[in-house]
Amino acid sequence: MKLNYSKRMDGIKASEIRELLKLTQQPEIISFAGGLPAPELFPVEEIKEMSMKVLEDMGTKALQYGPTEGYDPLREKIAKRMKKYGVETDMKNILITSGSQQGLDFTGKIFLDKGDVVLCESPSYLGALNAFKAYEPKFIEIPTDDDGMNMEVLEKVLKTTDNVKVLYLIPDFQNPSGRTWSVERRKKVIELANKYNLPIVEDNPYGELRFEGNMPPSIKSFDTEGRVIFLGTFSKTLCPGFRLGWTCADYEVLNKYILIKQGSDLQASTFSQMILDRFLTEYDLDEHIEKIKSVYSKRRDLMIKTMREEFPEDIEFTVPEGGLFTWVTLPESINARDLATKCIEKKVAFVPGGSFYPNGGNENTLRINYSNMDEERIVIGVKRLAESIKEMI
Amino acid sequence: MKLNYSKRMDGIKASEIRELLKLTQQPEIISFAGGLPAPELFPVEEIKEMSMKVLEDMGTKALQYGPTEGYDPLREKIAKRMKKYGVETDMKNILITSGSQQGLDFTGKIFLDKGDVVLCESPSYLGALNAFKAYEPKFIEIPTDDDGMNMEVLEKVLKTTDNVKVLYLIPDFQNPSGRTWSVERRKKVIELANKYNLPIVEDNPYGELRFEGNMPPSIKSFDTEGRVIFLGTFSKTLCPGFRLGWTCADYEVLNKYILIKQGSDLQASTFSQMILDRFLTEYDLDEHIEKIKSVYSKRRDLMIKTMREEFPEDIEFTVPEGGLFTWVTLPESINARDLATKCIEKKVAFVPGGSFYPNGGNENTLRINYSNMDEERIVIGVKRLAESIKEMI
Incomplete structure (x- = not known):
């Protein structure tokens, strides 16, 4: 059969x-x-303590369904954390996802018809490529150097290519190359995205793990038109076992992600979200x-x-x-x-x-x-x- | 913009x-x-106790990444529970999903090209329809009565319709109608699925919540060719806050679901899976x-x-x-x-x-x-x- x-x-x-x-x-x-x-x-000890408290104080709520968007106190804390990336935002622009990987899958669903083009760094994150592949796009790889993506090549490709739908970027400690984009390139890529009316997906799982120097402002921080979709996660800064990440985007765009989250798996775990929220209240993640x-x-x-x-x-x-x-x-x-x-x-x-x-x-x-x-x-x-x-x- | x-x-x-x-x-x-x-x-108390024990005994593992397929001891227990539905299976045929809703989304991804046909009961579960819609199918509704779907109409539609790709059914306490299929119709639908080489998605979130009478064998229990994909969940029998469900299918088919799970969100929460597994070990879910x-x-x-x-x-x-x-x-x-x-x-x-x-x-x-x-x-x-x-x- x-x-x-x-x-x-x-x-x-x-x-x-x-x-x-x-x-x-x-x-x-x-x-x-x-x-x-x-x-x-x-x-582990702290999470044990937080799990206890959540179940003692609000056990029935923690084990029940909750809203698709996520647990509001957690969304609020994430909105505040976005300041680290130079982004002023609020809770309504935050969706809780199952790791940032889920934001990648949703990106494919929301933007890609069969045959559409994704522009990505060369090389780029394997897991994102796999997520996008389910929506049958073509990939055009843009060469990179120590300062990020080559902007001349990018512009040439944008000028000559139809159906480019998504610009997928990992500007901080890129997976797999470990490289970080210069501020100049960050500004330039926004300029090009504006010119060609493209969404940028800024995937940033590692940005907060900077060993030396200052964290550059995120690409989203230069976004004046609401076209950057920022994907974050607690998998590397706290632990991956909760499967908790977030998508930050202007509400009009984020609303599409929320709709897709509904059909995909209704919502992230209420229990995990509440434990994480409590951890962020009682401990200093930084x-x-x-x-x-x-x-x-x-x-x-x-x-x-x-x-x-x-x-x-x-x-x-x-x-x-x-x-x-x-x-x-x-x-x-x-x-x-x-x-x-x-x-x-x-x-x-x-x-x-x-x-x-x-x-x-x-x-x-x-x-x-x-x-x-x-x-x-x-x-x-x-x-x-x-x-x-x-x-x- | x-x-x-x-x-x-x-x-x-x-x-x-x-x-x-x-x-x-x-x-x-x-x-x-x-x-x-x-x-x-x-x-709540029992889950609190289990959360403690999991974090005490295997805290670092519970908070780390795990395999896409799910946590093996939990998969094994679910495989055994499938006996309630008249299904003899083992762990390799079980994938842990984020609720059974995620199994519905994956079904759309795995089977549906734009314009393909989904056959469903009329009425049918809204959340499944929404999940499938992301893959742009047509829906043909088959009328139902107190014994389930009308098999004469189903056969007529199968005879005369191209590109039917999925038969989506909720045979036990159907959502929304509350009705349950007769055993006769269950056998008949398998016969038709075999004849027309169709996969059946058997969505069964409520079957174990039977107040009177005996649980009828699942449609999957009559499946001799490995074409029934059974979706289960702990959301109604334990709690929805963990977001844990499962897909049970023959490995050749299940492997597609596993591949899609990888790209969608890597895996279900290790922490939640281990707590649930421990609960199933120490308490009697029945x-x-x-x-x-x-x-x-x-x-x-x-x-x-x-x-x-x-x-x-x-x-x-x-x-x-x-x-x-x-x-x-x-x-x-x-x-x-x-x-x-x-x-x-x-x-x-x-x-x-x-x-x-x-x-x-x-x-x-x-x-x-x-x-x-x-x-x-x-x-x-x-x-x-x-x-x-x-x-x-």
Whole structure:
């Protein structure tokens, strides 16, 4: 028996990362593969306390249905937190989603008809590409450098391409490259979006995890026309297990996201939202983020230092100022998928970079995560990775 | 500024129920509108205890990412619970979703191209229709009676219609009608689905809430070819605040749902899944369901009794053997949306039935929920509703 699936299903494959994650649940694997936060930093005791209080004070409400938009006190706190990104907004412009991933899926549903064009950074976040693929778009990749997307190329593409519907960007500690956009490029991209009447989806899961320097204003902070849809999440700053993120957009646009949320899964978990809200009331999330940053920045330092020491000379990698990832470019003769197979034998995992290019190619790249492994394992893992690379040169 | 949305957005409107729910959060409203379970029956203390234990014993795991398929011990327990529905299955055929609503959205994504046909009961669940609408299908409504869908009409439609892709059914205490399919029709619908190579989506949120008689075997229990996709949820038997449901299907089909879950929101909340799993380990959910049933059946009895006493003679309504709803048919001269406006002035809410017909019409119907209001409010509410009806005759 073979059922008739929709045409979109032809283009949908398992995320290489999620498949790798299964492998990496074996404790002996040193995993640089996922974008997993360090679990030892989760405030388990505090969350236990908050769970108690929520169930004691408002148990029946916490376990009941709630509004699609989300739990109002939490929406209000998120609206205030948007000031960190240079955005003045209020609760009516915030929708609570199941992680920021859900905001990506909704973006596809809201903007993309079959054959429409998504413009994205090259490389770009695999999970976003997969979410968009369900709506059968074409992807045009715009080249990037250390300051973000190439604005000349972007403008040329905008001038010559029909049916561009979404501009998808990760300006802070980009996934997978770890790079951050300059302020100048942020201003320029808004200018172009205004000119071509395009929505920008600004995906920002890592911005608050900055180890040094100042946080640049978000692209949304330069948006005077309500065309930037900002996606945030608590998965990296608190914990992913609640599946809580948010979409911030002008109400006219956000209302489409709310409608889609209704049909998709009615609402986010009332219980999780109330616990998170209580946590934000009784504890200082920023103080908690400081702890995370101090651990992650040490791990980044050690990873970069070990890569410098162990990698052959012609291997390039980015040195991110925050976030979770560094991005490695091998000589073109080395295929990172083959390297991954070799490394798994040595109990080391990473994500081959080819998956981050929607139109293929660039098989000599890889993404390395440094947030999830302790310092000892980082050193051992990088050494094994370097050995494997040397064996392939 | 006006952004260019996808064409599908033209067909998507706010669910009347969700909008009503906002109104009905005012405590003075007697609401027969939502499908809300009775919050006073939620096992708050037990869930508090389970939350504690989960965070004490496996806190870091509970707050971390987990596999897309769901938490294995919970999947295993659900697979075993499927025996209640006459289905022998195992964990690999279970995906944890964000309520059963998410299974409906995924169904649309997996099976529907623009213009494809969904066959559904007339009337059918509004939330499913809204979820499917995002994939731009046509709906053909098949008439129903007290034994379920009319099989002669179904066969005629199948014979004469191209591009039928999904058969969407709610065989147990149907939403909105409260009716249950006979075993004969269940067998017949499988026979037709086999003949026309169609998937059946069997949506069963209420089946375990049976007040009298025996639970009929599910449609899936008669499925020998792996074409029934069964959607279940804990929202009505435990609580909706966790947002936990499941999809049960043969692995080849389920794998499509898993792929779509990845792109949509990665996974269900690890934390909620572990609490639910622990609850199912340490407590007897069936015992808890007995409590719910004894309360709901009294409410149903009282609602039906009061409707019999207070309603004018020519008003018809169903007498469900379980679930949450009764379905009222007014004389054709009365528009239930006008009645709803009148009732809201008297602080009584219900859902006008027209919304449950994807192709419109039947504006003289309404859905009445009896699970969420205490007995006193049921009597007062039905009396006010009866008054309003009399004023309109």
